[in-house]
Amino acid sequence: MNPFVRRSHLQISVLNQEEVLSSWKHKADAIVLDITDGAGLAARQQARELVRGSIAPASKGGGEVLVRISKEALFADVKAALWPGVKGIICPSLETAADVRELDEALLEAEKEHGIPRGSTEVLVLLDSGKGIWNVREIIAASSRLSTVGLEESSLYRHMEIMPDASFDPLVYAKGRIIVEAVAAKVHPIGVAHPYGIMPGFDNPQEIHRLALRGKNMGFKGAICLHPSWVEPCNRAYAPAADQIDYFKTVRATFAEAVARGTAATPYPGTTQMIDVPVDERARIMLELWEMVQSREADKASALSKAAE
């Protein structure tokens, strides 16, 4: 995958059209139209039918539109979900490379049918079983569409037969595994720190930001937001801190001068802290990410102002 920025994935039930119509206002990097949030077959059918008309309102704010489907009804869901304007499909419960290939086939068919460039639809997987997490490497490698890996914690708890407890995180290993495998394969791991992955709160922006930032410092690149209150804190947490940017710029400039002078280590101006190759490299990475964030924000701002006209 080429580098990209997608910090907040605001998930909205497509059945709740009121929320769909206002979803673009929250400045999420992506809007997830969920067609699985209804009880029973009739609700699923209704949700599928609502997808096509929801794409335009959801994308008014410049957020990418994703559709969340379920593995049990893969082909029917994909067929109903994939229309021009949909950037990717979120699918939980995949466990093997073969599962990913099946989704890939369904996407190829739907892309062909709906005139969407072949292979352009992303796949975001949410793993929810020991098997899926153990097989994360083959799952990521199974398709070049795969852009993002996360956990569906609640259903993982069911599989492991454990109950949520705010004071204990049983998924340190599982999260570490998907983070390291995803980053190594240049795709995004997404999630937040315990306990908000399993016991999310929606009314405390500081706490949301704290646990998202902690998630960032575990290696996550963004999060699924179950409520609009998560969007702003997540956008902030999964980007370089604005007050670090001048520091990184100074690092790069100072180091470039030092290299020109023939040394590979030089102190940061006014301190004894040394800048060497890794410090410079980190500054380069952070500034690149910052540029991407800025350009993403600019796209959204221009879409928003157009929508307001």
Added chain:
Amino acid sequence: MAIREVRRAGLTMPINNPRFVNNSWLRNCDHITLDFEDSVPQSQKPYARIIAREAVGLAGQGGAAINIRINQGFIEADVTAASWPGLSSLSMGHTWSADEVRLMDQYITRIERIRGLRPGSITLGAACDSPVGTVQSEEIVQASPRVKNFGGGGGYDYSMQLGVDMFVGFDQFVYPRGEGALIARAFGKSFGISVHLPDTSGSVADAERSYLQAAANRKAGGRGGGGLHPNVVEPMIRGLTPPPEEVEQARQVLAFYNEQVEAKGEAEGELDGLTVDKYEAARASELIEWAQACAEMDGKKERARREAIARQEAAHTSPGQPTTA
């Protein structure tokens, strides 16, 4: 448990910095890494190779084991320039592939033969400093029998590759450090133990913190350590050397096991509330051996330093000035 080499504290320095290299043997390090890699600018790398033989000799005067960290992009040139009598090991700074490790092994084998070094005497230290490294670890540790140590899974480079800030108050590396430690154990490599201690300063020169970290590492079973600043050498050595009272306690445990448990056909017994069985006895004898090995290393360094100073005095009639920098 077989006793590992004594490598409690060491310093890493650019090989082309004469001030560091000339004084390195006076720092009481157990090991010294001379760097060809990140701390040496491209323009200086050819010069670094020319002076390597002399630098290995200089740095080794105090009895420390000498390691050279080579560049991934110049494996053949660096291995050839670095492999001289007195060199213990070569290390790989960043994430290497198994193929690169195999290539390095081949060059070392050739140069050992050409220069009459004992075959297999130069070992390799590998570390994983990125998620890609973690993913490749299993293959890397098996790529060459020269790979004796395996470590990493945290630290500056790993944080950078993972995209996280360091020193944020919780252990961010449970998974990569665990993978590294488990792979090392699974394939019989030695490995460093670095337990998580909250650190908000990130200073590499903090002597008190270095001591606490080293002592905590030792209590968790750690035996080795690195180091980036002369200030931390002594505290790290102190932290990783068993204090006499612990050695004495180990002797008592061992004696109790031999006389009161094993000799009586029992599998376990109790000494002052401690269950003593074959595992506890093995721990005790490992501790005693480790204490002995530390004492031997300290003696060896002391003698080497004294002899080197005597040689210098004989040559110049003016002793090398220990610096305090």
Added chain:
Amino acid sequence: MKERVRRSWLIVPAHKTDLVSQASATKADVVVLDLEDTVHDTRKAEARQKMREAIQLIRNSGSEVFVRCDPDFLYADLESSVYRGLTGVLLPRITSVEQVQDAEHTLAEFEAQRGVRKPPPVGEILEVDEARTIENSLELHLSLDTGRGNWDAPKLIQASPRVRSVSLGRADLTMDLRPEPEGDLHLMPYLMQRLILVANATGVQPIGAWWQSASRGLVDTPQNTYHAAATGRKAGFKGALCMRANQVEALNRGFTPSSEDLSQAQAILHAFATAQARGLSRAVDHRQFIDQGIAGAASRLLDLAVACQATDQAKLHPIEGA
């Protein structure tokens, strides 16, 4: 197959008649008669001789019986242990697929020769003419207590369909894992969560407790044992090994859902049912987010509570000679 409730696994040296008899009174879900670590080499023959009788004693007391074999003396150990009443074999120090397959092979031979079947859950009667299936064959439990064993865990577990449960055994001692400043044993949190995940991926029961530095190889006070069990349950363990009779009650309690757990689970299910009645698949109750996953976890907890109770009941009236 419904997994059996196995909260406490008490290891006792098979040659120590007093400890075996003490174990029979503990109400342990499982008693592991040991022929390995806790039996000195000079006592192994004696321990093997006493095995058949010990199996009967323990089984009649209402606990399931496992035997811990020494992989170096596997044939002799199994020869003395595969008798009616034995449920399974605990194998320590496993590092290769061949070891597991060898054990399976030898076990199957004695089983066929002697017509031994895995007994049904305590309190139920064994049908004599039952056909041999994997469900009524003796089980294997792997104690993955070495670096290599843990690294290759999935492969080792899948080496035989008889493997139904795994633990780290005495990994803290075998791998010499010592205390970290915050109380955990070095590497153990990683190893425990890894094993639990692997067990989940391969469909076997993860056995263990969140032992901390004081535990020293499954020996700890009842109070610490209870905490290790309660935390272990949060991590996904289903029961744990121990080596002292006074730890059994703590393990049984720690791995049984508490009454607070049960009321929490009932509240979750109630909220979920209410949401479903309104056509929703997710609910927010007391600021808690409830979906099908959490509701599923809650309902499994209620099932577990029922199963624990049934197991405790059955132990009061074990069927003799089953």
